[in-house]
Amino acid sequence: MAKSLFDKIWDAHVVKAIPGGLEVFYIDRHLIHEVTSPQAFDELQERGLPLSRPKQILATADHNVPTRNQHLPIQDPLSRSQVDKLTENCAKFGVELFGLGHQYQGIVHVIGPELGVTQPGMTIVCGDSHTSTHGAFGAIAFGIGTSQVTQVMASQCLLISRPKRMRITVDGELRPGVTAKDIILYIIAQLGTGGATGYFVEYAGSAIRSLSMEGRMTVCNMSIEMGARGGLIAPDATTFNYLKGRPYAPQGERWEQAVAYWQTLYSEEGAEFESELTFDAAAIAPMITYGTNPGMGIALNSSIPVLGTDGEAASFNKSLAYMGFKPGESLLGKEINYVFIGSCTNSRIEDLRAVAAYVKGKHKAQHVEAIIVPGSKLVEKQAIEEGLDQVLAEAGFELREPGCSACLAMNDDKIPAGAYCVSTSNRNFEGRQGPGARTLLASPLVAAITAVEGRIVDITQYVN
Amino acid sequence: MEKFQTLRSGVVPLPIENVDTDQIIPARFLKSTTREGFGQNLFADWRYQPDGQPKADFVLNNPRYQGQILLAGKNFGCGSSREHAAWALYDAGFKVVISSYFADIFRGNALNTGLLPLQVSDEVLQGLFRQIELEPETQLVVDLPSQTLSIPVWDAAIGFELDAYKKECLINGYDDIDYLVSQRDAITTYEQLRKWVF
Numbered sequence: 001m002a003k004s005l006f007d008k009i010w011d012a013h014v015v016k017a018i019p020g021g022l023e024v025f026y027i028d029r030h031l032i033h034e035v036t037s038p039q040a041f042d043e044l045q046e047r048g049l050p051l052s053r054p055k056q057i058l059a060t061a062d063h064n065v066p067t068r069n070q071h072l073p074i075q076d077p078l079s080r081s082q083v084d085k086l087t088e089n090c091a092k093f094g095v096e097l098f099g100l101g102h103q104y105q106g107i108v109h110v111i112g113p114e115l116g117v118t119q120p121g122m123t124i125v126c127g128d129s130h131t132s133t134h135g136a137f138g139a140i141a142f143g144i145g146t147s148q149v150t151q152v153m154a155s156q157c158l159l160i161s162r163p164k165r166m167r168i169t170v171d172g173e174l175r176p177g178v179t180a181k182d183i184i185l186y187i188i189a190q191l192g193t194g195g196a197t198g199y200f201v202e203y204a205g206s207a208i209r210s211l212s213m214e215g216r217m218t219v220c221n222m223s224i225e226m227g228a229r230g231g232l233i234a235p236d237a238t239t240f241n242y243l244k245g246r247p248y249a250p251q252g253e254r255w256e257q258a259v260a261y262w263q264t265l266y267s268e269e270g271a272e273f274e275s276e277l278t279f280d281a282a283a284i285a286p287m288i289t290y291g292t293n294p295g296m297g298i299a300l301n302s303s304i305p306v307l308g309t310d311g312e313a314a315s316f317n318k319s320l321a322y323m324g325f326k327p328g329e330s331l332l333g334k335e336i337n338y339v340f341i342g343s344c345t346n347s348r349i350e351d352l353r354a355v356a357a358y359v360k361g362k363h364k365a366q367h368v369e370a371i372i373v374p375g376s377k378l379v380e381k382q383a384i385e386e387g388l389d390q391v392l393a394e395a396g397f398e399l400r401e402p403g404c405s406a407c408l409a410m411n412d413d414k415i416p417a418g419a420y421c422v423s424t425s426n427r428n429f430e431g432r433q434g435p436g437a438r439t440l441l442a443s444p445l446v447a448a449i450t451a452v453e454g455r456i457v458d459i460t461q462y463v464n
Numbered sequence: 465m466e467k468f469q470t471l472r473s474g475v476v477p478l479p480i481e482n483v484d485t486d487q488i489i490p491a492r493f494l495k496s497t498t499r500e501g502f503g504q505n506l507f508a509d510w511r512y513q514p515d516g517q518p519k520a521d522f523v524l525n526n527p528r529y530q531g532q533i534l535l536a537g538k539n540f541g542c543g544s545s546r547e548h549a550a551w552a553l554y555d556a557g558f559k560v561v562i563s564s565y566f567a568d569i570f571r572g573n574a575l576n577t578g579l580l581p582l583q584v585s586d587e588v589l590q591g592l593f594r595q596i597e598l599e600p601e602t603q604l605v606v607d608l609p610s611q612t613l614s615i616p617v618w619d620a621a622i623g624f625e626l627d628a629y630k631k632e633c634l635i636n637g638y639d640d641i642d643y644l645v646s647q648r649d650a651i652t653t654y655e656q657l658r659k660w661v662f
C-alpha cells in the first residue's frame with residue numbers, strides 16, 4: 001500500500017505495539033533545556049534508574065537566560081538555579097551541554113538543525129511544544145511533558161498512540177512581501193487553534209517546496225498553534241544542501257548512505273491522509289494577529305472580524321478587550337511601542353538578513369523599542385561576520401545575545417502591561433510577553449517595517 | 465501517582481474557550497526545579513491583581529463554587545507542553561477537568577499527573593455550564609471503572625472514552641515508566657537493528 005512520509009518514519013520507530021492502540025515508540029534524539037528537565041532528572045534518581053542513552057541527548061540553556069551580559073552570573077536567583085541545575089545534571093549524567101558561553105548555545109530548536117543534529121527520518125522529542133520545528137527536515141518531531149521526558153530518559157522510548165494524518169498543500173507562487181510566517185499564520189487563521197488537534201501534518205505543494213530550510217522551519221514550528229502534534233516536510237535537495245558539512249551531520253561515506261535513505265522519505269502517490277486541505281499561495285497576504293491566540297490572524301490590510309452571538313462570542317470579546325481593539329476595526333495606523341525579532345520561529349540568519357536588508361539606511365521610529373535576539377551563538381556570529389550588527393545598530397535596533405527572551409518573558413525581556421508589541425514569535429497569549437503585554441504576531445519583514453514606521457502599515461506599498 | 469476510582473464533587477465553572485497553558489500557569493512561575501507548589505499560581509493573572517490581591521470576579525475566588533472538578537470551555541490546555549499546567553491544577557485540588565475538547569499534549573500530561581481529562585460533547589458541556597450557573601452547589605459523580613459521569617440532579621449518566629491502558633494506570637496509580645523500563649530487552653534488540661542511523 002502507498003505509504004505517507006509520516007507512516008514511513010513512524011513505522012520504522014515502533015519497537016512494539018500493545019493491544020489497545022498504544023505503541024512503544026523509539027526516540028532517536030532527545031533535546032533538553034533547563035525548564036522542563038530538572039524534575040525529570042530527579043524522578044530518575046528517585047527511582048534509582050540510569051539514564052538510558054546519554055549520547056542521544058543534547059542540552060542547552062535558553063528559556064531563562066539573560067540576553068545581555070551573558071558572561072556574567074545570571075542575576076535572577078531562580079533562573080540561575082535552574083540553569084545551574086541543568087549544568088549539574090548534565091555533568092552527572094554525561095549529557096553534552098551547550099550552556100551559556102558555549103559557541104553552540106542557543107534556542108533548542110535553532111541549534112538542533114544548524115548543528116546537523118536534526119536529520120531526516122529521525123524521531124526527535126523535547127519538553128517543549130515547538131519541537132515541531134525539526135519536522136522541516138522530514139523528521140517526526142514533537143513536544144512532550146516532563147513525565148515523558150523522564151520516560152525517554154529511562155527507556156529512550158515513549159508509550160503513545162499514532163496520531164491521524166493531515167496533508168496541507170500550498171500550491172502556487174507567493175506574492176511580494178509574503179513569507180513563510182505569513183503562510184503559517186494564514187493556515188492557522190483558517191483552521192483555528194484546535195483545527196488540527198489529533199493530527200500530524202505534512203506540508204506539501206510548490207509554495208512549500210520553494211521555501212528555504214529557514215522558511216520551512218518557521219512553518220513547521222507553528223504547527224502546534226493549530227493543535228497539531230507536529231508538522232513535517234519531505235526532505236529534498238534543499239534539505240541535503242543545508243545539512244551537508246554541518247558539525248553533527250554524517251560525513252564521507254556515511255553521508256552518501258544517509259542521503260540514499262533520505263531520498264526514500266516522501267509520501268507515495270495515493271498515500272492515505274485522514275484529512276487533506278489545499279490552499280492557493282497567491283491568496284495569502286502579509287498577516288498579523290489581533291487577538292490572544294495565534295488563530296486570530298488577518299491580512300494586514302483587512303479588518304478584525306465582527307463576531308455574532310454564537311458560542312465563541314464571550315471568548316472573542318474577552319480577547320479583544322485585552323488587546324484594546326474593537327470588532328470590525330482595521331489595525332492600520334495603530335501605534336506600536338515594541339518590536340521583538342526573535343524566538344525559535346524567526347531568529348535565524350535569514351530572518352536577521354531580511355530585517356537588515358529592509359532597515360539599511362533607515363531608522364526606527366523614535367517611540368519604538370526594537371530588539372533583535374538571535375536564535376543562537378552561531379547566528380549571532382554570522383550576523384556579525386556579515387556586518388548585519390552594524391546595519392541594525394545604525395537603524396536603532398538592539399542586537400542582543402541568544403535565548404528565548406521576550407517570546408515567553410521568563411528572563412528580564414518583558415513587554416510592559418498595556419504596551420503593543422509586534423513580535424516574530426509564535427504565541428500572542430495573554431501575558432505571554434509579560435503581564436498585560438499585548439502581542440501582535442507577524443513576519444520579520446512586517447516587524448521591521450513596523451519598527452521604522454512606528455505604527456502598523458499596509459506593507460505592500462513598502463515592498464513593491 | 466495517586467489512584468483514582470470515583471469522585472463525587474462540586475464543580476468550578478470556567479466557561480472560556482482555548483484556555484492555554486500560559487494562562488493555567490504563566491511562564492514566570494516555571495522557575496522551580498521541583499513539582500510542588502504550582503497550585504498557588506494556578507491562573508495567576510486571572511486570579512490576582514498585580515499587587516497580589518485576589519480578583520473578586522474570578523471563579524476561583526468565588527466561594528459559591530467549590531469542588532475538585534473544573535468545567536472548562538472547548539480546546540482546554542492548548543499551547544505550551546509544560547506539564548506544570550497539569551501539576552498546578554492537581555496541586556490546587558482538582559482531580560478532573562471536564563471539557564468538550566482537550567489539546568493533545570495537555571491530555572497526555574494530565575493523565576501522567578493523575579488528573580482525569582474527561583471529554584463530553586459540546587451539548588453536554590453547555591448543559592453543564594447552565595446547570596452550574598443555576599445551581600452552583602450541583603454535585604457530579606465521576607466513576608472511572610465504569611467510565612461514567614453521573615449528574616444526579618438530571619438523573620442522568622453519560623459514558624466517556626478513555627484508553628484502556630491509561631484507565632488501568634489511573635485506577636492503580638501506575639505510570640508509564642515502569643512499563644517502559646520493563647521493555648528494555650525489546651528496545652535493545654530494536655536498537656541493534658537500526659544502529660546505522662548514528
Ligand code: SF4
Nearest residue numbers: 130343344404407408
Ligand atoms: S523561543 Fe519561545 S517558543 Fe521557542 S522554545 Fe523558546 S520559549 Fe519556546
